[in-house]
Amino acid sequence: xxxxxxxxxxxxxxxxxxxxxxxxxxxxxxxxxxxxxxxxxxxxxxxxxxxxxxxxxxxxxxxxxxxxxxxxxxxxxxxxxxxxxxxxxxxxxxxxxxxxxxxxxxxxxxxxxxxxxxxxxxxxxxxxxxxxxxxxxxxxxxxxxxxxxxxxxxxxxxxxxxxxxxxxxxxxxxxxxxxxxxxxxxxxxxxxxxxxxxxxxxxxxxxxxxxxxxxxxxxxxxxxxxxxxxxxxxxxxxxxxxxxxxxxxxxxxxxxxxxxxxxxxxxxxxxxxxxxxxxxxxxxxxxxxxxxxxxxxxxxxxxxxxxxxxxxxxxxxxxxxxxxxxxxxxxxxxxxxxxxxxxxxxxxxxxxxxxxxxx
Numbered sequence: 032x033x034x035x036x037x038x039x040x041x042x043x044x045x046x047x048x049x050x051x052x053x054x055x056x057x058x059x060x061x062x063x064x065x066x067x068x069x070x071x072x073x074x075x076x077x078x079x080x081x082x083x084x085x086x087x088x089x090x091x092x093x094x095x096x097x098x099x100x101x102x103x104x105x106x107x108x109x110x111x112x113x114x115x116x117x118x119x120x121x122x123x124x125x126x127x128x129x130x131x132x133x134x135x136x137x138x139x140x141x142x143x144x145x146x147x148x149x150x151x152x153x154x155x156x157x158x159x160x161x162x163x164x165x166x167x168x169x170x171x172x173x174x175x176x177x178x179x180x181x182x183x184x185x186x187x188x189x190x191x192x193x194x195x196x197x198x199x200x201x202x203x204x205x206x207x208x209x210x211x212x213x214x215x216x217x218x219x220x221x222x223x224x225x226x227x228x229x230x231x232x233x234x235x236x237x238x239x240x241x242x243x244x245x246x247x248x249x250x251x252x253x254x255x256x257x258x259x260x261x262x263x264x265x266x267x268x269x270x271x272x273x274x275x276x277x278x279x280x281x282x283x284x285x286x287x288x289x290x291x292x293x294x295x296x297x298x299x300x301x302x303x304x305x306x307x308x309x310x311x312x313x314x315x316x317x318x319x320x321x322x323x324x325x326x327x328x329x330x331x332x333x334x335x336x337x338x339x340x341x342x343x344x345x346x347x348x349x350x351x352x353x354x355x356x357x358x359x360x361x362x363x364x365x366x367x368x369x370x371x372x373x374x375x376x377x378x379x380x381x382x383x384x385x386x387x388x389x390x
Contacts, residue, residue: 117151168196185213203230
C-alpha cells in the first residue's frame with residue numbers, strides 16, 4: 032500500500048516558503064500483517080451499533096483535521112468504523128479502554144465513532160504501544176459526538192516504536208451545553224501526525240485540549256488543532272506543552288475560528304516549548320480567525336531554552352544541567368498526564384520519559 036497525501040492542512044494558508052501549510056504523509060507500506068485493537072468490557076449503558084456504516088450516515092458532518100484527502104484514503108481502503116453509543120443520561124464512572132498493541136512490521140488502520148447521548152458522560156482511553164525497536168504503520172480516525180448536556184473525555188497515549196509512523200485524526204461535534212475534552216500524550220514513533228477538528232455547533236458548547244510531547248533523536252511531530260465557534264457563548268481552550276531534544280522536529284498549527292453568529296464566544300490557545308539543543312527545528316503558527324465582533328480570543332507561545340537564572344537556581348541546589356532539563360521535561364508531561372484517571376498509566380508514562388531522556 033503506497034500512501035502519499037497532504038495531511039494537517041491549516042484552514043488559513045500562510046506563505047508557501049514557510050512550509051507550514053500542511054504536512055505530508057509519504058510511506059510505502061509493505062507490511063502484510065494487519066493488526067486489530069481490543070476494547071475493554073463495556074459497562075451497562077454502553078453498546079456498539081451493529082451497522083456502524085449506516086449509523087455514521089445519520090450523524091451530523093464532522094470535519095477531519097487531517098483533511099479531505101486523508102478521509103478519502105480511508106474510504107478507498109474500505110475502512111468501516113466501529114460505533115460506540117453511551118445511552119441517554121448514563122454517567123459512566125470508569126474509563127473505557129481501546130488497546131492498540133502494535134507489533135513489529137505490521138500495520139493497523141481503524142475508524143471509530145463515539146456518541147454520548149443527552150445528559151450522558153464517558154471517558155475513553157486509547158493506548159498505542161509497541162516494543163521500542165519496532166517499525167510499522169498505525170492510523171486511527173475517531174469521531175466524537177456530544178449531544179445536549181453530554182460530556183466526552185478522550186485520552187490518547189502514544190508510545191510506539193522508534194521506526195513507527197503514527198497518524199491520529201480526531202473530529203468532535205458538540206450540541207447545546209455539551210463538552211468534549213481531548214488529552215494527548217505523544218512520546219514515541221519516528222513520525223507522528225495528530226490533528227483535532229472541533230465544531231462547537233450550539234449554545235454554550237465547549238472544547239478543551241491538553242497536549243504534551245517529548246520529541247527527541249530524529250523524531251518528527253506534526254500537529255493541527257482547529258476549533259470552529261458557531262454557536263453563541265461557545266468556549267475553547269487549547270494547551271500544548273513539550274520538549275525538543277537532539278535533532279527533533281515539531282510543527283504546531285492552532286486555529287481558533289470565530290464564525291459569524293457566535294456572539295459571546297471565548298477562545299484561548301497557549302503553547303510552551305522547551306528547546307534543549309540548537310539543532311532542533313520548531314515551527315509554531317497560532318491563528319485566530321474572526322467573522323464576529325462580540326467575541327474574545329487570545330493566543331500565545333513561550334519558546335526557548337532554560338534561562339541562566341533557572342539553571343543557576345538548580346545548580347545552587349545541587350542539580351546538574353542535564354538533571355534540570357529532565358525535571359522540566361517531566362513537569363510538562365506530568366502537567367497533562369495528571370488529567371488521566373489511571374494511576375498505572377501515569378506511572379508508565381513517567382518511567383517511559385525518564386528512560387527515553389537518558390537514551
